[in-house]
Amino acid sequence: MSTTTPEAPATVGDSRVNPVKAMLKSDRPYTVFAALIVLVVFFSVLSPVFFSAANFANIGRQTTLVTIMAVGMTFVIISAEIDLSVASILKLSGVCAALFMQNFGENWVLGAVVGLAVGTFIGLINGLLTTRLGIPSFLVTLGMLGVAKGLAFVITDTAPVLIDNTAFFKVFYEGTILGLPIPIIWTAAVLTIGGVLLHFTTFGRKVYATGGNAVAARYSGINTSRVKIYCFMLSGLLAGVASLIFAAQAHAARPDFADGLELDVIAAVILGGTSLFGGRGTIIGTFIGSLIIGVLNNGLVIIGVSSSWQIAVKGLIIILAVAFSARKR
Amino acid sequence: MTEAKPLIDMRDITVSFGVVRALRGVNFELHPGEVHALLGQNGAGKSTLIKVLSGVYQRDSGDVLIHGEQTQFKSAQDSRESGIAMVYQDLSLVPTMTVAANLFLGREPHGPLNLIRNRGLVSKAQAYLDEQGFPVKANASVDSLPFAYRQLTEIAKALMGEIKILVLDEPTSALSAGEEEILFEAVEEVTKRGVGVVYVTHRLHEVFRISDRVTVLRDGLNAGTFETADITMETLVQAIVGPGHEKMTQSTLSFEEGQRRSALLDASSEQVDVPPVIELRDVTNDRLNRVRLKVRPGEIFGLAGMVGSGRTEILETMFGLRRTVEGELLYQGEAVAWRSPAPAIRSGVALIPEDRHLQGLVLSDTISANVALPQLRGLTKFGMFARRESNRRAKSAVSELNVKAPGIVTKLEDLSGGNQQKVVFGKWLTPEPKLLLLDEPTVGVDVGARDEIYGIIRRFAQAGCAVVVISSDLVELEMLCDNIAVVHDGRIITTVHTSEIEGEEGLHQLVQESAR
Numbered sequence: 001m002s003t004t005t006p007e008a009p010a011t012v013g014d015s016r017v018n019p020v021k022a023m024l025k026s027d028r029p030y031t032v033f034a035a036l037i038v039l040v041v042f043f044s045v046l047s048p049v050f051f052s053a054a055n056f057a058n059i060g061r062q063t064t065l066v067t068i069m070a071v072g073m074t075f076v077i078i079s080a081e082i083d084l085s086v087a088s089i090l091k092l093s094g095v096c097a098a099l100f101m102q103n104f105g106e107n108w109v110l111g112a113v114v115g116l117a118v119g120t121f122i123g124l125i126n127g128l129l130t131t132r133l134g135i136p137s138f139l140v141t142l143g144m145l146g147v148a149k150g151l152a153f154v155i156t157d158t159a160p161v162l163i164d165n166t167a168f169f170k171v172f173y174e175g176t177i178l179g180l181p182i183p184i185i186w187t188a189a190v191l192t193i194g195g196v197l198l199h200f201t202t203f204g205r206k207v208y209a210t211g212g213n214a215v216a217a218r219y220s221g222i223n224t225s226r227v228k229i230y231c232f233m234l235s236g237l238l239a240g241v242a243s244l245i246f247a248a249q250a251h252a253a254r255p256d257f258a259d260g261l262e263l264d265v266i267a268a269v270i271l272g273g274t275s276l277f278g279g280r281g282t283i284i285g286t287f288i289g290s291l292i293i294g295v296l297n298n299g300l301v302i303i304g305v306s307s308s309w310q311i312a313v314k315g316l317i318i319i320l321a322v323a324f325s326a327r328k329r
Numbered sequence: 330m331t332e333a334k335p336l337i338d339m340r341d342i343t344v345s346f347g348v349v350r351a352l353r354g355v356n357f358e359l360h361p362g363e364v365h366a367l368l369g370q371n372g373a374g375k376s377t378l379i380k381v382l383s384g385v386y387q388r389d390s391g392d393v394l395i396h397g398e399q400t401q402f403k404s405a406q407d408s409r410e411s412g413i414a415m416v417y418q419d420l421s422l423v424p425t426m427t428v429a430a431n432l433f434l435g436r437e438p439h440g441p442l443n444l445i446r447n448r449g450l451v452s453k454a455q456a457y458l459d460e461q462g463f464p465v466k467a468n469a470s471v472d473s474l475p476f477a478y479r480q481l482t483e484i485a486k487a488l489m490g491e492i493k494i495l496v497l498d499e500p501t502s503a504l505s506a507g508e509e510e511i512l513f514e515a516v517e518e519v520t521k522r523g524v525g526v527v528y529v530t531h532r533l534h535e536v537f538r539i540s541d542r543v544t545v546l547r548d549g550l551n552a553g554t555f556e557t558a559d560i561t562m563e564t565l566v567q568a569i570v571g572p573g574h575e576k577m578t579q580s581t582l583s584f585e586e587g588q589r590r591s592a593l594l595d596a597s598s599e600q601v602d603v604p605p606v607i608e609l610r611d612v613t614n615d616r617l618n619r620v621r622l623k624v625r626p627g628e629i630f631g632l633a634g635m636v637g638s639g640r641t642e643i644l645e646t647m648f649g650l651r652r653t654v655e656g657e658l659l660y661q662g663e664a665v666a667w668r669s670p671a672p673a674i675r676s677g678v679a680l681i682p683e684d685r686h687l688q689g690l691v692l693s694d695t696i697s698a699n700v701a702l703p704q705l706r707g708l709t710k711f712g713m714f715a716r717r718e719s720n721r722r723a724k725s726a727v728s729e730l731n732v733k734a735p736g737i738v739t740k741l742e743d744l745s746g747g748n749q750q751k752v753v754f755g756k757w758l759t760p761e762p763k764l765l766l767l768d769e770p771t772v773g774v775d776v777g778a779r780d781e782i783y784g785i786i787r788r789f790a791q792a793g794c795a796v797v798v799i800s801s802d803l804v805e806l807e808m809l810c811d812n813i814a815v816v817h818d819g820r821i822i823t824t825v826h827t828s829e830i831e832g833e834e835g836l837h838q839l840v841q842e843s844a845r
């Protein structure tokens with residue numbers, strides 16, 4: 001009946017896609033990047049202080065903790081889990097490292113190793129409880145949020161643990177390399193290693209598959225429990241790294257700081273385009289998401305928004321961003 | 330009442346997804362009381378046309394007239410309210426709820442204070458299922474049901490309530506002959522009431538069994554509409570595959586090749602005493618009861634049986650998904666106790682599972698990422714993922730299986746159902762498996778691709794791979810297999826050599842008898 005010969009099916013590598021539409025639909029975080037630019041322009045117009053090299057370095061330093069923890073959180077969320085305990089891990093790792101340095105001869109290397117080990121260990125516990133007992137990670141890590149924070153208070157008697165170690169300060173906060181402040185170097189290192197791990201290694205492929213469809217991943221021979229445990233351990237480890245930077249900045253580990261930081265971390269990851277349902281996300285997106293959180297925190301202070309309003313405005317922007325990213329699916 | 334007014338009149342429908350022009354001006358008509366089959370190759374646009382009808386997709390241009398009136402449904406809700414019931418190719422039940430809750434979803438019976446009456450719900454649902462002849466328990470949770478039962482539930486759900494148009498997108502892909510009949514009878518019942526039925530399928534014999542008319546789509550265009558009574562299988566296949574593909578469908582239509590191979594295998598294996606690739610010695614576990622079978626290299630072994638008979642569980646046990654509680658599982662002559670698929674895959678076992686969405690694919694990921702999944706170990710160089718090699722494999726799988734997709738970075742969720750199934754197959758092409766386990770390998774796959782898949786199965790077998798196939802399509806089983814075991818209730822009832830069976834009828838009888 002029909003006399004038309006059907007067109008040959010589009011071939012591999014065909015690229016007649018409308019670029020704007022493709023960008024909007026893509027998993028690459030173009031829209032978040034545009035949002036970041038808009039925010040920067042907005043604050044620059046409102047305040048002359050904002051747009052300066054000094055302030056940008058400031059933002060970089062202030063964002064360090066969020067960015068580093070957000071990299072770990074990206075792995076956890078792509079594997080379709082969540083880690084609410086990162087801020088508490090930061091507290092506990094920090095005080096453990098500081099106490100160790102205080103009591104065992106001021107050896108900063110050992111102190112740092114202890115801090116990282118504590119963080120990784122808590123991540124391991126989170127992972128084991130989630131996968132072996134099948135408790136949703138939302139609950140496991142909510143519980144761990146309390147446990148780790150409580151322990152940090154108990155072992156320090158709620159007092160800050162002072163650190164007096166110049167080398168430690170230099171390595172984690174006060175030094176510079178090629179003129180760049182060391183926290184920024186740490187951030188860059190974590191982003192690079194995290195990016196390679198997620199996008200260029202076999203482990204990264206397993207993380208995506210586990211979060212995208214755990215059953216299909218298992219049927220393809222992937223040990224999804226182990227993958228999730230590694231993600232939690234990575235999140236714990238990076239919370240440990242953040243705790244050292246934080247301690248070096250404050251010259252002390254303080255169990256009463258960083259409350260609620262996990263919300264900034266999770267917001268950064270989600271803003272960066274990682275799906276809360278798992279299976280989608282990128283490290284570069286997380287980086288941009290963290291910068292947005294950093295620019296907001298910094299910019300709102302500079303233009304003189306009261307701290308109560310800051311919290312509300314930040315919440316609102318996050319809801320808008322998430323609503324936007326949900327719409328395009 | 331005007332007889333001439335069609336229930337559905339779709340004119341010049343076009344739909345594009347980015348570069349992919351899924352429909353390029355398609356016409357489709359449905360009359361009251363008619364069963365109208367909609368056919369075409371994978372990616373031809375059948376599901377898209379149906380989704381335009383139901384309001385899941387919006388058309389770019391063209392008209393949809395329902396009862397002669399221009400309509401533009403904004404959502405599936407809209408179309409449901411005007412009496413269009415849909416059974417989608419990929420099921421849409423809520424897995425965590427019971428069958429009853431799914432059946433009454435959104436139209437639960439209410440009691441005083443407008444509260445839902447949960448007790449009444451189950452008994453009402455059960456009564457309805459029994460009346461229609463669906464062998465499904467109303468209080469079972471959907472995620473505990475085997476795939477075919479989910480399909481039956483979905484069909485039962487669509488048939489409920491006041492419907493004028495019933496749309497079935499490959500509703501029988503996992504059903505065997507007996508279960509198909511339940512559906513056909515239900516369809517005949519509703520057409521008597523003047524309901525029009527749109528029926529999408531790749532099983533051509535069904536077309537002749539229940540349809541009045543056939544419309545064939547090819548690459549988003551109409552390729553012909555026929556009265557079923559006026560056509561033959563050959564013309565239908567011709568219309569589907571299009572000009573220049575005549576020879577592709579040879580083996581689908583004849584049994585001979587398979588039987589010739591059988592004879593060859595027999596002659597060779599009696600001389601050399603090769604150990605079986607897989608052997609089950611009285612394997613017993615929660616679902617299996619003293620299962621005993623052997624598959625030699627180069628042999629294609631079929632498992633026949635009804636839905637829920639334990640066929641899938643036999644494959645799962647061979648793949649490390651189920652423990653062997655009693656008895657022994659021998660792989661290449663050695664007893665093994667696999668506790669997960671990973672060691673099985675490393676030893677060369679491949680499984681194509683029955684539910685591609687749940688078990689086979691990561692829909693949010695690309696073709697290339699999915700194809701790489703089972704072989705990540707082999708695709709690792711110094712801890713890094715060998716992207717180039719992975720892309721090369723994906724490309725060769727795409728071209729070998731003729732997957733219709735814009736590129737290997739296309740996401741699985743953007744492919745048509747049959748093309749998704751081809752990708753599940755593509756996961757296991759390299760390196761060649763030693764034991765290939767296939768659970769309904771050609772579900773939703775078009776005639777041309779089905780032949781390609783048969784070709785691949787035979788090629789693997791010729792290279793010495795042992796193959797175990799489950800299929801509800803008994804013709805397919807007989808054509809492919811050397812030996813067929815009939816399974817019932819977790820036991821193997823009999824094992825027969827294909828040459829001993831007298832046609833499809835004979836096998837069908839064996840399956841029926843086993844259930845008694």
Ligand SMILES: Nc1ncnc2c1ncn2[C@@H]1O[C@H](COP(=O)(O)OP(=O)(O)OP(=O)(O)O)[C@@H](O)[C@H]1O
Pocket residue numbers: 346349350351369370371372373374375376377378418733734742743744745746747748773775
């Ligand atoms: N959401 C989507 N995004 C992009 N392309 C799509 C989408 N859905 C379908 N397509 C493309 O549109 C074409 C028609 O798909 P459709 O699902 O209608 O095919 P079909 O005839 O139902 O095939 P099958 O027999 O395999 O189910 C295919 O090329 C498919 O890849």
Ligand SMILES: [Mg+2]
Pocket residue numbers: 375376377418498745746747
């Ligand atoms: Mg389809």
